[in-house]
Amino acid sequence: MKLSSQTVLRWLSAILLAVSLTACSPSAMQAWWADSVVSGKGFVSKTLDLPDGRLAWREAGSGQPVLLLHGFGGNGLVNWQAQMTDLARDHRVLVPDLLWFGASTSQRPPSLDAQAAALAALLERLDLRDVRVVGLSYGGFVAQALTRRVPERISQLVMVDSPGWVYTDADARDLLSRAGVPSAEALFVPDTPEALRRLVRLVYSHSSRDAPDWVLSDVLQYYFAGRRQSQLALIRELNANRDHYVATLDPAQPWPLSVVIWGSDDRIFPLPIGQRLARALNARLIVVPGAGHNLPVDRPEHATRALRDALAMTR
16 A cells, blocks of 8 residues: 555654653553554443542444453553453443553542443443453452352453452562562562563563563553552552452352363463363363463464453353
C-alpha cells in the first residue's frame, strides 16, 4: 500500500507530538502506542465512580462478556494488549486496571476484598451475566474472590499462572529462595533498577528482555511512582489474611466451569502448582511450552490460542 505524503506527514506529526508529550519516556511512548493500537480496534476507555475512588477499564466488542484481570504491576493494557484485540472480534471484552494500578484509584485500605468489591460494582452497574473471568497471577486471586462474591454473574473461571487458594507457605518460601529476596514485597514492588531486573528475569523466559538501568528506571518511575506504598500494602494484606481468604473462598463449594493455563517455564509459580490447582478445581490444564510467568506478554500468540481454547469450553 502506497501512502500519500499527507498521510506520512500526519503520522510523523502524531509521533512527534507523542514524543514531546511523554518527554521521551520509553514507558510512556510504549503506553501511548499500545493505547493507539487498541483504540484503533474499537476499544474505548471508561470509568466507574466508586464511593471511595474510581475504576478505569477499556471495552470493545459484543457477545459473551470476558473480563481480563491483569497481574501485579503494570495495568490491563500492558498485560492483555494482544489478547484483548483478538477476543473482541466475537466477545464483549472488558479490561480493567485493578485498584492502585494504572488509572484506577481508591481511598480504601488496599486489600483483595476491595478489588473484588470494585469489580462486582462494575458488573452490577453494567448488569453483566454469564461472564467469563480470566485472572493472570495476582489477577487470579482477584478472579476467585470476585467469583465467590457474585457467583450468579460468573459462568467460567480461567486461572492463568495463578495459584489462587492452593498456594502454601512452603510455596512462598521456595519462591523467596529462588529469587534471593527476604519478602514478597521486595520481589514484586521493586525500588531499584537491579531489583526490577531480578523480577524481569524471573517473570520472562527470554534473557533478551534484560534492559539497561536507564530504561528500568523509567519503568519504575512510570508504573510504580506514587503507587508503591499502596502496592506494598496490597501484598502485605494478602499474606496476612491468607487464612481469611481461603475460608471466604470455601474450597469445598463447587466452582463454575474452570480452566487453568500455565507456562511450562514459570519460575514464579512453577508448573506443579498449576497441576495442583487444576486438580483442586477439577479443571482442564492447558500448558504452554517454553512460556514464562507473564504468559500473555511472553508468548502472546500462544496465550491467545490457549485463551480461545479455554473460552470455547462448555460443560
